[in-house]
Amino acid sequence: MARLASLAIFLAAxxxxxxxxxxxxxxxxxxxxxxxxxxxxxxxxxxxxxxTLARVFLAFALxxxxxxxxxxxxxxxxxxxxxxxxxxxxxxxxxxxxxxxxAYVWSGLTEAxxxxxxxxxxxxxxxxxVREGARTLDRGLDEMAQAFAxxxxxxxxxxxxxxxxxxxxxxxxxxxxxxxxxxxxxxxxGRPNGVGFEIGIAFQLFDVTRILAYAMAxxxxxxxxxxxxxxxxxRRASRWRLRKA
Amino acid sequence: MAVSGERADVLRDVSFGLxxxxxxxxxxxxxxxxxxxxxxxxGLDSDYQGSIVRPAAGRLGVVFQEPRLLPWRxxxxxxRLVAPGADPAMLATLFEVLELTHHRSHYPGELSLGLARxxxxxxxxxxxxxxxxxxxxxVSLDDALATRLRDELVTLVDNRxxxxxxxxxxxxxxxxxxxxxxxxxxxxxxxxxxxxxxTPRAARTTADxxxxxxxxARQLGAATGITSTGCQCGSGQEIAR
Numbered sequence: 001m002a003r004l005a006s007l008a009i010f011l012a013a014x015x016x017x018x019x020x021x022x023x024x025x026x027x028x029x030x031x032x033x034x035x036x037x038x039x040x041x042x043x044x045x046x047x048x049x050x051x052t053l054a055r056v057f058l059a060f061a062l063x064x065x066x067x068x069x070x071x072x073x074x075x076x077x078x079x080x081x082x083x084x085x086x087x088x089x090x091x092x093x094x095x096x097x098x099x100x101x102x103a104y105v106w107s108g109l110t111e112a113x114x115x116x117x118x119x120x121x122x123x124x125x126x127x128x129x130v131r132e133g134a135r136t137l138d139r140g141l142d143e144m145a146q147a148f149a150x151x152x153x154x155x156x157x158x159x160x161x162x163x164x165x166x167x168x169x170x171x172x173x174x175x176x177x178x179x180x181x182x183x184x185x186x187x188x189x190g191r192p193n194g195v196g197f198e199i200g201i202a203f204q205l206f207d208v209t210r211i212l213a214y215a216m217a218x219x220x221x222x223x224x225x226x227x228x229x230x231x232x233x234x235r236r237a238s239r240w241r242l243r244k245a
Numbered sequence: 246m247a248v249s250g251e252r253a254d255v256l257r258d259v260s261f262g263l264x265x266x267x268x269x270x271x272x273x274x275x276x277x278x279x280x281x282x283x284x285x286x287x288g289l290d291s292d293y294q295g296s297i298v299r300p301a302a303g304r305l306g307v308v309f310q311e312p313r314l315l316p317w318r319x320x321x322x323x324x325r326l327v328a329p330g331a332d333p334a335m336l337a338t339l340f341e342v343l344e345l346t347h348h349r350s351h352y353p354g355e356l357s358l359g360l361a362r363x364x365x366x367x368x369x370x371x372x373x374x375x376x377x378x379x380x381x382x383x384v385s386l387d388d389a390l391a392t393r394l395r396d397e398l399v400t401l402v403d404n405r406x407x408x409x410x411x412x413x414x415x416x417x418x419x420x421x422x423x424x425x426x427x428x429x430x431x432x433x434x435x436x437x438x439x440x441x442x443x444t445p446r447a448a449r450t451t452a453d454x455x456x457x458x459x460x461x462a463r464q465l466g467a468a469t470g471i472t473s474t475g476c477q478c479g480s481g482q483e484i485a486r
């Protein structure tokens with residue numbers, strides 16, 4: 001209920017802003033909706049959304065998998081932490097644009113370079129979150145697993161990962177929004193399709209309606225993923241917390 | 246271990262043996278190194294000098310001082326995780342004996358400490374261990390429950406003839422359960438006395454227990470007497486942390 005009211009206020013503010021600034025600078029929600037419908041009819045919208053979404057997911061999966069592995073290592077092995085920390089600081093502070101440009105310069109305007117550049121941008125974030133989680137791992141449960149001689153994969157699957165769930169969920173949520181923002185830049189700079197590419201074209205034509213149409217459509221997609229996928233997964237992972245007697 | 250960061254010996258010249266199928270109980274003042282001894286035997290602490298001989302291919306069941314259950318798995322899944330090959334009928338009996346049958350699908354967060362302790366005991370027994378290590382498994386439970394759990398433990402242990410080593414600072418509990426008692430001094434722990442008890446557990450009367458305790462007090466008095474004359478040998482078997 002509160003969320004709906006909040007949405008209504010947002011739309012109302014948009015209408016008012018549009019009336020004040022003029023359709024040229026800020027087209028009204030209606031005009032943007034019409035533009036979305038037109039792009040959807042031509043098929044361009046879905047094609048570009050799908051292409052961008054695929055890049056987001058590939059980069060996301062890569063950054064999460066590699067980041068989790070490195071974060072676990074750094075959280076549990078002091079030497080790894082000492083060795084890795086300066087690299088982490090470097091990566092955290094390297095501007096996204098620098099990584100993207102370097103990736104394109106070094107390996108050409110390829111798909112692999114684009115996805116790798118995005119993943120590297122997200123990587124330090126995941127590492128920091130997972131390292132934090134790995135530092136809080138329960139030593140008692142560790143010893144229990146060791147005393148009962150549990151195999152390594154079981155320890156990872158049933159003892160380590162459940163303890164990391166909240167940290168992974170945080171990394172995933174902030175990661176999804178961060179990654180899609182960076183994917184657009186990557187597409188703008190060196191890809192022939194995708195939402196970022198379309199927005200680049202619209203920018204050259206000063207077509208604010210088109211920019212907003214693509215942005216809104218993609219935000220809606222990400223929102224849907226968060227509500228339909230991320231949140232249910234989180235609830236499922238933490239269902240043991242809810243069932244207090 | 247020490248606050249200053251210095252290494253301090255926790256155990257010194259501790260050696261003992263336990264025959265198959267017997268219950269041994271380690272007794273000593275709190276903080277004396279009983280838990281450390283158990284951790285070394287369980288293979289959780291490798292910072293020691295000396296040797297541990299465990300039967301070849303001996304499976305280990307451990308009950309820690311805290312239950313150490315996985316909060317995100319149900320009681321049954323906690324037990325099954327360490328004993329994936331356990332026979333369902335055996336598990337059912339185990340849950341039955343420990344009165345956990347109704348709690349199989351509960352999460353540890355829903356259990357009282359007494360129940361959680363029983364789950365930890367069930368988990369240790371479910372792996373069909375050859376050696377059972379118990380670290381003060383009944384501490385901070387009320388007397389009635391502790392007595393009942395002790396009886397359940399004895400039943401389970403006697404039925405399987407498994408070698409059990411328990412740590413406690415409760416002499417009454419020790420005398421009631423043990424086939425063989427090991428007394429440790431305060432830190433660095435040395436073996437003060439080793440007392441075998443011949444009377445079968447079930448046949449021990451209150452009078453027996455009192456006389457065993459008197460005998461122990463006599464032996465311990467003798468042991469501490471020797472210490473005060475300064476006979477403290479420091480041969481190779483030091484255990485440092």
